[in-house]
Amino acid sequence: EPEVTQTPSHQVTQMGQEVILRCVPISNHLYFYWYRQILGQKVEFLVSFYNNEISEKSEIFDDQFSVERPDGSNFTLKIRSTKLEDSAMYFCASSVTGVGETQYFGPGTRLLVL
């Protein structure tokens, strides 16, 4: 069964450093998403991406965040200058289309900012 993959599974970084989280969505999916989950809290939407542009972003997704689909398979989330409060699990998701479709989640990248 096809699945969303994410790398790395864990990343530790120093405050102020840039990090890039990588995702490979399911191959025939057209819509891509990033969510995050701070430990003990709910899953929160960051951004959705379709047709090589951002469709929607939340308040969390400020100028420090960016997304890119650099080639036909990868989808990346970059945090330019990490803060302590960026420590969280970051989930990538994808869906075939948008309307009411199931979003399939990757296993996540656990980011720890020291």
Add this chain to the structure above:
Amino acid sequence: RKEVEQDPGPFNVPEGATVAFNCTYSNSASQSFFWYRQDCRKEPKLLMSVYSSGNEDGRFTAQLNRASQYISLLIRDSKLSDSATYLCVAGRENAGNMLTFGGGTRLMVKP
């Protein structure tokens, strides 16, 4: 007010029990609804979509009441493997298909 609200639990039930979870949502622009399951430190996985007509998948039954903005999940004949956190989720196609998650209801099924 939280956009999607759930009782956090935990619900501790014996094997074989029937358990019901409720959820309310506040944004009337929400168009699609789901129950996801999340095991500890894992990704959310779709359990089932939720429709106004009600839908059933084996031991699981979900119901949506748009008028009262209320969603439910019923689990019959609970198994040990049902132990997890159940996430009530609302989707908005007119907002980039963003999913809004509730905080989750934790279920623990005991032998």
